[in-house]
Amino acid sequence: xxxxxKYMLIIVGIIVVAAAGFLFYYKTxxxxxxxxxxxxxxxxxxxxxxxVYSRTGNTVGAAKEAxxxxxxxxxxxxxxxxxxxxxxxxxxSQHADQEMTTTPIQHEPVDLSSYDMIFLCSPVWWFRPAxxxxxxxxxxxxxxxxxxxxxxxxxxYKEELIGKFSTLVEKKKGKFLGMLFVRRGRIYWQKTxxxxxxxxxxxxxxxxxxxxxxxxxx
Numbered sequence: 001x002x003x004x005x006k007y008m009l010i011i012v013g014i015i016v017v018a019a020a021g022f023l024f025y026y027k028t029x030x031x032x033x034x035x036x037x038x039x040x041x042x043x044x045x046x047x048x049x050x051x052v053y054s055r056t057g058n059t060v061g062a063a064k065e066a067x068x069x070x071x072x073x074x075x076x077x078x079x080x081x082x083x084x085x086x087x088x089x090x091x092x093s094q095h096a097d098q099e100m101t102t103t104p105i106q107h108e109p110v111d112l113s114s115y116d117m118i119f120l121c122s123p124v125w126w127f128r129p130a131x132x133x134x135x136x137x138x139x140x141x142x143x144x145x146x147x148x149x150x151x152x153x154x155x156x157y158k159e160e161l162i163g164k165f166s167t168l169v170e171k172k173k174g175k176f177l178g179m180l181f182v183r184r185g186r187i188y189w190q191k192t193x194x195x196x197x198x199x200x201x202x203x204x205x206x207x208x209x210x211x212x213x214x215x216x217x218x
Contacts, residue, residue: 031084033057035193038064038074047214048072049110052121053132055082055092058184058196059152063121065197066150069204070215072119078106079132096125099161101134101168116214117146118174124153124181128161134168142174146212149179152196157181177210 033056040046048070052063060076067074081104082092095103112118122133129151147169151157166176180203185191191199 031056033061033193035061035064038067040067040071040073042071045114046070046072047116047212048119049075049112049115049117050119050121051075051077051107051133051136053077053079053105053123053130053136054121055079055088055123055130056084059121059123059150061193062150062152062182062196062200063119065200066119066121066204069201070117070119070211073115075107075110077132077136079103079135080106082130082132092125092130095131096128099128099164100131102138103131103135105132105135105139107136112140112142112145115145116212117148118142119148119150121150121152124151124155124157127156127158129165134165137165137168137172137174140172142169142172144173144175146177147174148177148210150182150200151179152182152184154184154190156183178207180204180207 035057050063050067050070050072052060052074054060054063054076064074066072082088120129120133120137122129125131129149149162149165162179166179169176180200182196182199182203184196
């Protein structure tokens, strides 16, 4: 009897932990994570554009840090079909799993010819950049400009899927410089925004030799 009661308590404990993890995951997918407003330090034109899609706000915080690094313009992509609801989450997961590369997106008008480098930022969905970022690339001609990818996530990415993204960039006449993956943590443990920002700053500084000389110059 005691053994049976012990096993029952273990099973109940496992269920409680699993339920807590499940609820925490969905909370992170339904809540927008705020970050300080971004503003350039110079009034003169910049030669770098940071483009970001962020469904829950985590990646836009990292993108703002990259924009600060280059004193760049910041362009935000919206995709209302992937709203922070159960339906939006399911659709985002489904489209990513199907490796879709086009979906309706909205953003301010942009002239890529004004820039010498394009910095693309996105969360990882099913081991690859989120579908709206693929759509942005599909919709633009990069005209030989260097393109760098920054992705954040709680899991990992797959080299072959990043390879497909770089192939699309090159198909759209961009020069793919490489990528940076920032792991924010796991479902049960998350880095603070300051920790993520510090990792982004350090990684960009280490890569200083690959940036065009005009990337952070007016």
